[in-house]
Amino acid sequence: MKNPIADLNKIFDSRIRLGVMSMLIVNHEISFNDLKQMLELTDGNLASHLNTLEQAEFIEVHKGFIGRKTSTTYSITILGKQAFKAHLDALEKMINKL
Amino acid sequence: MKNPIADLNKIFDSRIRLGVMSMLIVNHEISFNDLKQMLELTDGNLASHLNTLEQAEFIEVHKGFIGRKTSTTYSITILGKQAFKAHLDALEKMINKL
DNA sequence: TGAAAGTGCTTTGTTTTTCAAAGTTAAGTA
DNA sequence: TACTTAACTTTGAAAAACAAAGCACTTTCA
Numbered sequence: 001m002k003n004p005i006a007d008l009n010k011i012f013d014s015r016i017r018l019g020v021m022s023m024l025i026v027n028h029e030i031s032f033n034d035l036k037q038m039l040e041l042t043d044g045n046l047a048s049h050l051n052t053l054e055q056a057e058f059i060e061v062h063k064g065f066i067g068r069k070t071s072t073t074y075s076i077t078i079l080g081k082q083a084f085k086a087h088l089d090a091l092e093k094m095i096n097k098l
Numbered sequence: 099m100k101n102p103i104a105d106l107n108k109i110f111d112s113r114i115r116l117g118v119m120s121m122l123i124v125n126h127e128i129s130f131n132d133l134k135q136m137l138e139l140t141d142g143n144l145a146s147h148l149n150t151l152e153q154a155e156f157i158e159v160h161k162g163f164i165g166r167k168t169s170t171t172y173s174i175t176i177l178g179k180q181a182f183k184a185h186l187d188a189l190e191k192m193i194n195k196l
Numbered sequence: 197t198g199a200a201a202g203t204g205c206t207t208t209g210t211t212t213t214t215c216a217a218a219g220t221t222a223a224g225t226a
Numbered sequence: 227t228a229c230t231t232a233a234c235t236t237t238g239a240a241a242a243a244c245a246a247a248g249c250a251c252t253t254t255c256a
Contacts, residue, residue, distance in 0.1 A: 005117035019103035022192045094120045
């Protein structure tokens, strides 16, 4: 039998990063603030997880405005989509031995 | 909208513990050694994760023998089964907004 | 105009988690 | 008696998670 966890992506071990990715798969673009509120995180905590995802090139940042207020939004990259789907597939495989 | 990660169990953030649980859901009883080999872990690392799961009362230990050799085996508890299933449900819900 | 509040960070420092490696105990084997 | 295997525990180091505070900038409100 094969190691069942070998294909799970270490980056997605984190509930928070998993949450960010799942939100970004559903909504094309989400603001920092919305992520913060939905996931109930402090600024620093969220920022560091977003940073990890950005380093991995799984998400992209867009600096913009809403009216005249600054607004930073995030979206998933193609690479991120692939990695996330691969992770979900691996999870599914691991579990569907049930 | 509700916090999508609120129902994910922190204990299952770990790939390793996730792997242990998924193996124990499939196979009623597994030895330390088999887990070690399947998940490709060092003794200490596996032992500590098993310990975490045991503390949470998600798994049970059975000290026994194979022939005259000692053999420690592990099995999932009812609580563990519930917690794992709840976690998988939460994951599914989170993801099935796709 | 000036204080307060919001956005999106970075910095700081603590706590927690993760691991590998080495040591340990107890039993089995050559 | 030495060596091996099983299943740990201990140690220690590195990485990760996190809250809180600070910061730069802007807008809003009294």
